[in-house]
Amino acid sequence: MSLEIERKFLIKNEDFKKEAYLKKRIKQGYLNSDKSRTVRIRIADNKSFLTVKGKSNSSGTTRFEWEKEIDINEAEQLLLLCESSIIDKTRFYVKSENHIYEVDEFYGDNIGLVVAEIELISENESFQKPTWLGEEVTGNKSYYNSCLSKIPFKNW
């Protein structure tokens, strides 16, 4: 149980791929993608999680988050129950001073979309912006993965 504080950005170019120290293929779906509470099933690298997230604060930076690891076969079954389309993406991990950017390159109905996120300890914490980092989209709900599963990037 925690509060998730994060900021989200588009990218200017793909230089983040050269800087990434790790990448993971991620498949995820939503048992609920309501704005007030999302329930996500995620499979990444043979690990599976059920995650509940609450509503964002007004600036869109902070959200309640609760996560539990679940059996991968059960996760596959639960994915079949999920709403609309499943999100398929590769997540690149890029170190930037004492932070890590997680950059998601989407496939399927969200192909062409790449979003970088940085998790912070407090809302006012400063952080370095790499040269490939683009426009900030924190708080724009269209970029929530839960929204992308309902209104994918190709329909924007």
Added chain:
Amino acid sequence: MSLEIERKFLIKNEDFKKEAYLKKRIKQGYLNSDKSRTVRIRIADNKSFLTVKGKSNSSGTTRFEWEKEIDINEAEQLLLLCESSIIDKTRFYVKSENHIYEVDEFYGDNIGLVVAEIELISENESFQKPTWLGEEVTGNKSYYNSCLSKIPFKNW
């Protein structure tokens, strides 16, 4: 992970209370109460569970069900995130030959409603009907607890 096969009835009188061998106070809410998938948080007797249920079959008897025990403090936090009103009820357990009826007496916005359920191993399994058992309401979605949390009995 299992299929839940059950039939649901109203009651004719409160004789089930004399026959009950156990009762539990239950508090539960829904992170999702969509007809295609519900995500329930339940606290009963100092145990807490997160339960996902799928869509019923056409007769309303059978549903996919997946359940995971969770920490009670986390369950209390998750209940705060739930949709609309929390369901509060006492569940009475009544033996009937080789089956158990679970009879729920509701409080709060659902006061006056009492519903008996019996879980079966197959759809065609026979079972005894106690004298206090009333009209069958299997498949009537208004009696789903997920629906009662949105449209409580007092508003019927």
